[in-house]
Amino acid sequence: xxxxxxxxxxxxxxxxxxxxxxxxxxxxxxxxxxxxxxxxxxxxxxxxxxxxxxxxxxxxxxxxxxxxxxxxxxxxxxxxxxxxxxxxxxxxxxxxxxxxxxxxxxxxxxxxxxxxxxxxxxxxxxxxxxxxxxxxxxxxxxxxxxxxxxxxxxxxxxxxxxxxxxxxxxxxxxxxxxxxxxxxxxxxxxxxxxxxxxxxxxxxxxxxxxxxxxxxxxxxxxxxxxxxxxxxxxxxxxxxxxxxxxxxxxxxxxxxxxxxxxxxxxxxxxxxxxxxxxxxxxxxxxxxxxxxxxxxxxxxxxxxxxxxxxxxxxxxxxxxxxxxxxxxxxxxxxxxxxxxxxxxxxxxxxx
Numbered sequence: 001x002x003x004x005x006x007x008x009x010x011x012x013x014x015x016x017x018x019x020x021x022x023x024x025x026x027x028x029x030x031x032x033x034x035x036x037x038x039x040x041x042x043x044x045x046x047x048x049x050x051x052x053x054x055x056x057x058x059x060x061x062x063x064x065x066x067x068x069x070x071x072x073x074x075x076x077x078x079x080x081x082x083x084x085x086x087x088x089x090x091x092x093x094x095x096x097x098x099x100x101x102x103x104x105x106x107x108x109x110x111x112x113x114x115x116x117x118x119x120x121x122x123x124x125x126x127x128x129x130x131x132x133x134x135x136x137x138x139x140x141x142x143x144x145x146x147x148x149x150x151x152x153x154x155x156x157x158x159x160x161x162x163x164x165x166x167x168x169x170x171x172x173x174x175x176x177x178x179x180x181x182x183x184x185x186x187x188x189x190x191x192x193x194x195x196x197x198x199x200x201x202x203x204x205x206x207x208x209x210x211x212x213x214x215x216x217x218x219x220x221x222x223x224x225x226x227x228x229x230x231x232x233x234x235x236x237x238x239x240x241x242x243x244x245x246x247x248x249x250x251x252x253x254x255x256x257x258x259x260x261x262x263x264x265x266x267x268x269x270x271x272x273x274x275x276x277x278x279x280x281x282x283x284x285x286x287x288x289x290x291x292x293x294x295x296x297x298x299x300x301x302x303x304x305x306x307x308x309x310x311x312x313x314x315x316x317x318x319x320x321x322x323x324x325x326x327x328x329x330x331x332x333x334x335x336x337x338x339x340x341x342x343x344x345x346x347x348x349x350x351x
Contacts, residue, residue: 031059040083040197040242047329047342053316054323056197056242056280061232063203063274065247065263066284071312071333072246073103075284076199077111078338079244083197084146094194095146097181101172101205105153113138115338146196150180173207174228178235185239195241202246203228204269225269229277247274249283259297259304261290262315262328281318287311310335 016024039055056062066072080096087094100108110121116138123129152172181198183189200206208224236243247268255264262285268274275281287307291297296306305311315328331342 040079040086042079043082044329044331044340044342047331047340049314049329049331049342052324052327052329053280053282054319054321056244058240058242059237060242060279061229061236061277062242062244062280062282063247063268063278064244064282064284065249065268065274067249067251067253067261067263067289069289070284070286072248072284073201074333074338075312075314075340076201076244076246078340080147080197080199081338087146087196092196094196095148095184096197097148097150097184097195097199099150099172099177099198099200101151101207102201103151105149105151105155108149108151109142112142115336116141118336148184150177174231174235178231178238181235181239195239198235198239198241198243200232200243200245202248203274204248225274229274233277245278259299260313260328261285261287262313263317265317275318278318279320280316283315283317285313285315287313305330308332312340 039057041050041055042053043050064072064075076098080098083096098108103111107121107125110124113119113124113135114121117124117129117131117134119129129135150172177200181195184193185195186192204225206224206228232243232245249263249267250269253261253263253267255267256262257264263283265275265281267283287297287305288309288311291307293307293309297304310332312331312333313328314331316325319325329342331340333340
């Protein structure tokens, strides 16, 4: 087949005449009306975060970015629980799906058990917890939750390894993740469920897909991340569920506003597609990862804030659709419960 034939064959997929544009717009407006009450809010107790960040809509992809050890996974888990509570409160069905390429199913389960039992996950992993009655209560709570998980487990089929660790044959490519989500949605593996939210932890850790494996080694990851961002756009439309993707940021931030070290729009590793293609970009920063707990951070001789163990800054870097962006909120996190709180109405006084 000639290149010309290929172009002609694909033209119908990307060309829309005026009538088709009108119909697509009409259908989109109808869809928006249908979903206006099912957007997922980001409501933080004692904060106006929910007034500033509009509810996440079913066709949006959202980047939650931070440098390593700044709470991406913790915030994502909180959002999943809040979404489950919201779904129950409004009386609608559906489930949340957490995808992890970094943690095993066992590790994620230890975290959930630890939160419910008020013990360190490491205590459970070392086999040092012996209260079977409380363990069974926690098992019932986790087993009846709305949060599904996609990941690898010691109880799953083996993951093949060859002599080259860089050629790990993982099932967790984004293409396979979408097939799994679609199987949930259509009922191919169990009773069909409406997927309300998908979270992916995290973008740059997704395995190299076969189609980019032939690229020059130092280009593979950049190409993979760019391709995955485009796949995410297609996935959210097909699933009719927002997708929140944790994004690892560069070690040296270009978009921060010192002495605040909050990542900017273009601080995601590997590709500018993160900034360009996502509908929302939220950034997290925990000052304890930059400064010493108890230290008073100053600028031009003026005190800005005193670092605490549980202090978190959340910045809204981007919101499409004419929504506001640029505001930074000061929050606190309770590590035992995984809950976030804020001083009502308070935002960080950015210089």
